[in-house]
Amino acid sequence: MAQQHLDPTDPAADVATGESLAAYLRAQATEFLRALRLHRETGGAHQANGTEESVDAAQLLRRSARRISGNLHTFRPLLDPDWSEEMRPELAWLSGTLGLEHAYEARLERLLLALHRLSGATVLPAQAVDAALAAAPLPAGGPGGATATQERGNLTVGAAKAGALLERQLTLARTRAHSTALQALGSSRFHAVADKVAVLASEVPLTLTAPTTDLRPPAAAAEERLTAAIGALPLVTAGHPYNAEALVHGLSPDPSPHPQDGPWHQVRLLLRLHRYAQEVLHGGNSPVDVRLLSAGQALNRHRDASEAAAAAAQAARTPRIAPATAYALGVLHADQRHEVEAARFAFQQAWQKQTVNAP
């Protein structure tokens, strides 16, 4: 009989219901509490510069928070609406607050790697950056008459100084984000969230009919929202290499992030919601969907490059920087916008494969 229940040709077999949702949410809540304990044990007490373990713990906290929050949204008809509506913004706040430190760290790493790549085969030497910082700043509009060689030298120093400027700005932002995250984790607001998650670990507030409700319709609706959003993306353009679309507003006065990036960021979120809903439906038994994974990775890369490009543009607005520094930041900005375009191409390729090969 158990065998029969696993028959894949039986349409009633393995139908996930509200019971599956409850089990998933309890498991994620337990993961959340475990990450919280890990965080408290490994570095939550420090005021700044948490250890690597505490950063990992923060990532694990976010991981569960995102999954709980996402599925509260996708399967909201099955859950107590008051509880759900109170819980979701709190989880979103927590996830956002805890994510900033890592985001600034990754952004700086991405930008320094790009500067390194753009400076040719030699490694961007930390010493050169330090030297550029230590040296008296070059007069930005100093007297002319410099030889071409000296000017070329300035451009290289420009890359080093751009790196130093970004390092200063993004390290400061990261340190602030770290403090904010620590404050958040010590706040009464966080304790209220943690208490609710602790309750969720044993008791999921399902509606009366939820335990036997089929999860497939709300999961299908999440997939439809994703498909519709992807349908609205300029995929024909994105699939044409070197379409030069991502840099179209590279020098426009529009504030960053570029408005054209918005729909892609939105698809990234919808793709994540779809993935989380699939986790609920299939539990730990679902095979990894490689295409969905590579599409998601392309959208992560898109987001990272978009934000890195904005950071380079922002740094170029720092008062009193030397022209050589500004030039290097301009090259860096354009390079990251091309990364944005490359990520769109990669997404288009991944998604096209999925459509063609799907049964």
Next chain:
Amino acid sequence: MAQQHLDPTDPAADVATGESLAAYLRAQATEFLRALRLHRETGGAHQANGTEESVDAAQLLRRSARRISGNLHTFRPLLDPDWSEEMRPELAWLSGTLGLEHAYEARLERLLLALHRLSGATVLPAQAVDAALAAAPLPAGGPGGATATQERGNLTVGAAKAGALLERQLTLARTRAHSTALQALGSSRFHAVADKVAVLASEVPLTLTAPTTDLRPPAAAAEERLTAAIGALPLVTAGHPYNAEALVHGLSPDPSPHPQDGPWHQVRLLLRLHRYAQEVLHGGNSPVDVRLLSAGQALNRHRDASEAAAAAAQAARTPRIAPATAYALGVLHADQRHEVEAARFAFQQAWQKQTVNAP
């Protein structure tokens, strides 16, 4: 019998010999003299700012000079070596001198179009450029405290000022090139070349055996040199979109043009020699080889973008420019280096098609 001679299955039919080469060179020499007459009639007498017709005449002069010079090289065993060796450098000098004015004009147009595109949908207004020029230059390292909006404003003015700077520098270069070209056309050196071309129009100095020598072996050798040079290009990388190879030295201290561009420029020249040799072999009867044409166009685009990127980098070395101008030039440089990469991809695509579809 005439019909039989045109039989395409007859291997002896339509074999081009030294006679065909002589006919081709006479025809090109006649074209050269016609262009020279056109030039003298339409604007050669003006000291500067030649009319459009005189620019066209200069292009026609170059067109014949390149074809004569290229085929003297490819078919040199069939021609009097002393005469050949004396003639070729003179034609190369003439072609180079006459090409500069047009090159600077096209480079400026390419860069202004790119700035326009990078500034978003609105046209780069000539008024804005004029206003930026007329306005007192912004202090490059002025006191801080500017708001984000003001700084963003500076970046847009940055694009306009970058455009104005490039316009000033490239217009000056173009004017100088125009004067140099006029001086060259009035020089005794040019008169000596023109006299030799006039002789060539009626009498081609073939070797004794040349009239019956098969042209196919030297033409095949030219094609082999092209194929070998293409074989040495990094085409696997170029065929992988967004490989980020062209900007690898975007901030390196190496003098421009980028050393990595050299082999591509060389292929561009070899492709031209191959095309000219085919003209000799097939006369006016050869069908246009679309793939060869599109490969050549991709290499022209590669050369143009490479030189435009270098001009943007060069302009960024101008002393006393504002950081916003330098930033815009950095974005522009990177944009043109991506055009270089796009052109390599286009070449790879065109060439691959040729290899696959060739009989």
